[in-house]
Amino acid sequence: MQAPKRLPFWRDERILSWSVQLLFLVLVITLIAFLARNLLLNLRQQGLGLGFGFLRTTAGFDIGEHFFPYDRSHTFLEAFIVGLLNTAMVGFLGVILATLLGVLFGVARLASNFIVRQIARWYIEFLRNIPLLVLLIFWYTGVFLKLPRVKEAITLPGSILLSNRGIAIPWGIPTGTFSQYRLIFWGGLFLGLVVTLLLNLHGRRTGRPPLALLWGSLTFISIAILGWFLLSTPPLTLDVPGVQGLRIAGGRPLSPEFMALLSGLAIYTSAFIADVVRAGIQSVSKGQVEAAKSLGLKGSQILRMVVFPQALRVIIPPLTSQYLNLIKNSSLAVAIGYPEMFHVSGTILNQSGRAVEMIALVMAVYLAISLLTSAVMNWYNRKVRLVER
C-alpha cells in the first residue's frame, strides 16, 4: 500500500487562494503606506504639519444659514457642524420630496390614461438626461433669482412672500408657555407610541386586525390639541413675514440657494426614483393583479394591498442608492452658494490652509452619512423582504 499522494503545495487550491489574498493585502498596505509616507514627507518639506487641532481655533467668518446660534467668534468645528446640519436638512427634505414625486410619476408612467402616461414619460426622460449641475444653476439663476425684487414681492395665500431674496413663510414664535407645551407634546407622542405597541401585541395574540396605528395617532393628536387649548396662553404666536424697507422681516426665510438646491435635487432624483418604482411594479406578475381583480378589489386597493408590498422588495435596494446619490449630490451646492458641508469646509480649508485634513474630514463624514443611510435602508429591506421558508 502506498500512502495517499499529497498534492505539492503550489497546486493546493487552499494554499494558493490564501497566498493570493495575502499578497493582495500586502500590496494594498504597501500602497497606502507609500502614499501616506509621501504625503508626510512632502508636507514636512513645505514646513506644514498634520493635525486636527486647528478645528478648535476661531473661525472668523459668518455663515448665512444656521440652525443653532453661530457667528464669527465660534470655532472652525462649529462652522463645520453648521454646514453638516445644512447638508442633513437638504438631504432629509430632499429624500422625502423626491420619494413622493418619484412614486407619483412612477405610478403615472404605468397609468392607463394616455395623457397622464405621456406626461410622466417626458418628465422622466427630460430630467434624467440633464446634468444635475445645469439643473441647479437653472433653478437658481433662472427661477429663484428671477423672482421680483423685495419691493414688488408677491404675496401668496397664507401670507407666503415670494421675492428674489427667497421665500418667507409664516412661522411660530414661542411664548412663555412653550416649554410646558413641549412637555405635553413629547408626552403625547410617547403615549401614542405605547398605545400603538400594546394594540399591536394584542392584535398579534388574538389575531384580529387591531388598527393600532390609527388609535395611536388619535391618542397623540388629541393630547396635542387638548394641551394647546388648556394652556393659559397659546404656546406659539404666528409671525407673518412682511416687507420692511429694503428687506423682508419676520416669518421663516428660506433662501433662494436653499430652495434652488432642494428643488433641483428632489426633482432630479425623483426622475430616477420614478423608474425604480416602475421597475418594481412591473416585476409583480400579472397574475397577482388579475387575482386581486377577481376578488373584487378596486384599482387603488390593488395597488396598495397587492402590488406595492411585493414591489417594495425590488424597489428598496436601488432606492437606497438613489438616496445616497441625492445626499452626495448636495455638495454641488458649491456652485450656487448654499452653505452646506462641502461649501463651508471649502472656506475653512482656505482660511486655515489645512487642505489634507479638511478633505479627509469631508470624505469621512460623507462616508458616515452614506453608511448610516444604507444601514437604515437595509434594515427596512430586511423587513419587507420575502421570507422564504
Add this chain to the structure above:
Amino acid sequence: MKKQLFTFLVFLTLLTLAVSACGPAPTSAGPVNTQAPGAPPEVVKETVIVTVEVPAAPGTPQVQVQVAQAPGFGETLEAVKARGNLICGVNGQLPGFSFLDPDGNFSGFDADFCRALAAAVFGDATKVEFRPVTAQERFTALQTGEIDVLMRNTTWTVTRDTELGLNFVGTTFYDGQGILVPVDSGITTLADLEGGTICVQKGTTTELNLADVMATNGINYTPAVFDDVNATYGAYAEGRCDAATSDKSQLSSVAKGLLPDPDQHVIMDVTLSKEPLGPAVRHGDDQWFDIVKWVVSATIAAEEYGVSSENVDDMLANSTNPEIRRLLGAEGDLGLKFGLENPWAYNIIKLVGNYAEIYNRSLGEDTPTYIPRGLNSLYSNGGVLYAPPFR
C-alpha cells in the same frame, strides 16, 4: 476557481502597474522634491556656501559669486528654466488685474508682473503660462508646486505668510476693502446695512474683515458666499444682495467691467480694512523669493530713476548715474547674485516697463478700469512705494 484566480492575478498586475505608475509621480510632479524617486529625500539641515562658476565672455576675468544656500534653495528657478516657461497663478476674471482680453491674451496689472518675472528669468516676456485659480484654490496650487508664483490680488496676512507655508514678497498694490451698493438703495453708511444681505467671495480676507467689522459695530447681516468673481457679482446684479464687498480695486473694476449698468452702483465711502496685495511664493526657496521680490522693486526703482521702456537703451548707453548703471547691469553683477543674467532688470524695463507704465497700461486714466494711484504712488509723490537700494 481557475477563472477567479486568473481574474485575481490580472487585477494584481494592474494594481502593480498602477502603483508603479503613480509611485514617483507625487515626488517628481512639482519642484518640491528633486531627489530620485525611491530614495528618501534628504532634508538639508545646514546652510552651505556654494561657489557658482559663472561662464563669462572670453577675455573677461572669470566672475565668482558666493551665495548662501538653504534647503530648497534654487529649486524653483531650476525647475522654471528646465520647463522653459513660468507658470503664474492669476485671477483671470478681474478686468484691470488679470483678464482675458478680446485677443485671447491675459492682460492687466497682475498679468504684467508675471511677464516682468518671465522677462527677468528668460529675457522673454512671453514665456509665461497663465493659470487662473479661484480664491479657494490659490494657496493649495502654490503649496503643491502647480504654480511657480501667485500673482492674484492676494492680501498679505500673518496666517498666510506663516501657517500656509507661503512667503509674500511685498506689496504691488495697496488696497482697502470697500462696499458696493446700488445707487437707488439709499445706503450710505454701515448702519444702513442692518439686517441686509451682503454678497462676498468665498475664502477671502474680505469675508473675514466683513465679519469683524459688522461684529464690532453690532450690525446684523446675512452673508451670501459665492465661489468666484462671476457668481458673486452675478448674484449681486440680480438683486440677491443689498451690497457686495471686496477690495476697492476689485469693486471698481467689476462695477466698470462686469455689471450691466455701471452708473447704477457706487462704492460707499467706508474702508473696512487694509489690503496690501502682492505676489506670494512657497516657503523654502529663498533664491526664488529674492528674485520675485527684486523684480517688483526693480519696476519701482525704474520709475523712481525715470527709466522707462522707451529710454532704457539710451540710459544703458549714456547714463552716468551709478545706481541706474547697476540696475541695468552696465556695472556690477547684481543679476548674477540671483542666479539670473546680469541685464535682468534691463529686460523687465525694456519688455514690460517700469511700475508707472505697468500701472497706467491697466489702471490708468485712459483705461476703462481707471483707479487713481493714491497710495500706489512713489514715496516722493505722497505714496508708499519705496524700493530698497540697488547695490
